[in-house]
Amino acid sequence: MTEPKAWFHDAVFFELNIRAYRDSDGDGNGDFRGAITKLDHIKSLGVDCIWVQPMYPSPLRDDGYDIADYTGIHPDFGTLDDFKAFLDAAHARGLRVVIDVVMNHCSIDHPWFQAARADRNSPYRDYFVWSDTPDKYSESRIIFLDVEPSNWTYDEVAGQYFWHRFYSSQPDLNYDCPAVHDEMLRVLRFWLDLGIDGFRADAVPYLYEREGTNCENLPETHVFLKKVRRLLDEEYPGRVLIAEANQWPEDLLPYFGDGDEFHVCFHFPIMPRLYMALKRGDKMPIIDILSRTPPIPPGTQWMTFLRNHDELTLEMVTPEERQWMWEQYAPEPRMRLNLGIRRRLMPLLDNDRRRWLALNALFLSLPGTPILYYGDEIGMGDDIWLPDRHGCRTPMQWSADKNAGFSAAERTYLPVIDEPPYDYRTLNVAVQENDPDSILALTRFLLATRQAQPALRSGALEWVETDDAAVLAFQRTTEDGPPVLCLFNLSDSPRPGITPLTDVRDLLAREGRVYPAGQPIPLASFSAHWLVA
Ligand code: NOJ
Numbered sequence: 001m002t003e004p005k006a007w008f009h010d011a012v013f014f015e016l017n018i019r020a021y022r023d024s025d026g027d028g029n030g031d032f033r034g035a036i037t038k039l040d041h042i043k044s045l046g047v048d049c050i051w052v053q054p055m056y057p058s059p060l061r062d063d064g065y066d067i068a069d070y071t072g073i074h075p076d077f078g079t080l081d082d083f084k085a086f087l088d089a090a091h092a093r094g095l096r097v098v099i100d101v102v103m104n105h106c107s108i109d110h111p112w113f114q115a116a117r118a119d120r121n122s123p124y125r126d127y128f129v130w131s132d133t134p135d136k137y138s139e140s141r142i143i144f145l146d147v148e149p150s151n152w153t154y155d156e157v158a159g160q161y162f163w164h165r166f167y168s169s170q171p172d173l174n175y176d177c178p179a180v181h182d183e184m185l186r187v188l189r190f191w192l193d194l195g196i197d198g199f200r201a202d203a204v205p206y207l208y209e210r211e212g213t214n215c216e217n218l219p220e221t222h223v224f225l226k227k228v229r230r231l232l233d234e235e236y237p238g239r240v241l242i243a244e245a246n247q248w249p250e251d252l253l254p255y256f257g258d259g260d261e262f263h264v265c266f267h268f269p270i271m272p273r274l275y276m277a278l279k280r281g282d283k284m285p286i287i288d289i290l291s292r293t294p295p296i297p298p299g300t301q302w303m304t305f306l307r308n309h310d311e312l313t314l315e316m317v318t319p320e321e322r323q324w325m326w327e328q329y330a331p332e333p334r335m336r337l338n339l340g341i342r343r344r345l346m347p348l349l350d351n352d353r354r355r356w357l358a359l360n361a362l363f364l365s366l367p368g369t370p371i372l373y374y375g376d377e378i379g380m381g382d383d384i385w386l387p388d389r390h391g392c393r394t395p396m397q398w399s400a401d402k403n404a405g406f407s408a409a410e411r412t413y414l415p416v417i418d419e420p421p422y423d424y425r426t427l428n429v430a431v432q433e434n435d436p437d438s439i440l441a442l443t444r445f446l447l448a449t450r451q452a453q454p455a456l457r458s459g460a461l462e463w464v465e466t467d468d469a470a471v472l473a474f475q476r477t478t479e480d481g482p483p484v485l486c487l488f489n490l491s492d493s494p495r496p497g498i499t500p501l502t503d504v505r506d507l508l509a510r511e512g513r514v515y516p517a518g519q520p521i522p523l524a525s526f527s528a529h530w531l532v533a
Pocket residue numbers: 062065066102166202203244309310
């Protein structure tokens with residue numbers, strides 16, 4: 001049966017931090033006018049849609065995930081007109097744009113919270129979740145557990161405790177209050193009317209609280225989220241709704257509803273297992289998690305990623321696996337945060353191009369819509385001496401010029417990376433543009449090769465047996481193009497691969513290598529192959 005297919009099924013997404021990409025006015029912060037000048041670069045990667053991280057007015061205590069005005073633009077990033085110009089310029093290049101929307105919480109600086117705390121009788125008081133004691137909802141886990149001792153914080157002005165699942169500067173909105181629904185739907189319409197192509201909805205599992213539960217994934221939450229989806233379907237068809245819900249695959253299923261909730265959900269659990277498989281030289285973590293991933297309703301889609309702006313989360317692994325991952329990938333305490341690892345992609349792979357290629361090719365071979373994180377297109381490094389997750393959010397490295405060509409300011413919002421091997425003077429877009437073997441060139445090659453193969457974009461996945469734990473093989477098949485056999489050596493030593501029955505061509509060998517029928521394909525250490533007959 002042919003399933004209904006929308007644009008986001010075959011797309012590749014690019015996660016963009018406006019503050020980090022290009023500063024047009026020399027104030028040290030990236031902005032929309034600057035990002036417009038870099039849209040050709042983004043387009044050149046071969047991506048289809050940009051996810052713009054929070055760009056709202058905000059005190060930036062959580063890098064914009066603490067919103068102080070849901071329908072404005074942070075003055076450091078530009079104006080609403082600049083945003084519209086960015087949107088138009090992206091659309092003119094055939095790039096779609098989705099934005100982050102944070103429905104679960106706002107900033108303590110938001111006028112709603114300011115009014116609510118100042119006056120018990122304010123209509124805004126009910127916009128938040130209050131209590132006289134910090135004892136309610138005690139079965140709820142603390143997410144930012146390195147920093148927050150409780151999900152309740154006492155507010156002197158309000159004379160009560162308020163509820164927050166993240167930082168104490170981010171009070172949760174009260175979805176038992178009907179006015180909050182109306183406000184949020186108004187916010188969504190505001191941006192949809194401007195022409196955005198959808199939302200990445202932040203932290204959706206936590207909208208409601210109920211005693212005796214862990215306050216995650218509650219039925220009431222799904223009722224509200226379905227209301228959001230109805231708004232899109234009825235008034236803005238063709239726009240996409242993406243769920244950020246860091247949960248096990250079976251717990252994510254309800255977020256797709258019967259195809260009437262989210263179009264897309266991030267697949268969190270697969271991500272750490274890709275790293276695990278590569279380090280162990282063992283394919284089983286990948287096979288296990290994909291076997292544990294249930295089929296999803298027609299028309300919906302998974303979203304996959306290797307890294308993003310947060311710590312590499314290890315919430316969806318066992319405590320033993322987490323410990324092992326920390327030991328392997330975050331040997332220094334500074335590299336760890338909450339239940340995760342605060343490092344960028346290339347440093348996680350010890351700057352090893354073989355591992356980079358194998359992992360990226362594997363990621364781009366899996367079912368789902370892939371997202372790339374800005375900076376990873378050139379293999380940028382991180383700065384573990386910066387606090388929180390900022391080490392992975394440093395300025396984009398455009399050239400060897402002052403501030404990596406990011407900004408003319410004396411001081412940038414975060415320092416640029418200036419130590420080898422990720423030093424901006426040697427690692428930047430300008431240098432890589434002139435090098436056919438650069439990470440940038442390989443990123444473009446990988447994306448173009450994937451996007452040219454309907455089977456890789458959306459084919460069904462069938463495992464191919466190998467008797468070697470380090471050799472992962474599967475076939476992607478579709479009626480729209482030839483099957484592609486995806487073959488990986490996850491180990492640091494050469495292995496004999498599988499033996500093809502017909503001659504096969506390796507799409508990942510840029511010199512266009514053919515392997516003859518009947519002979520085992522020799523696999524170099526940490527290698528990837530996309531084979532077609
Ligand atoms: C998830 C976002 O990705 C993260 O950066 C943020 O801190 C939390 N949600 C809270 O909004």
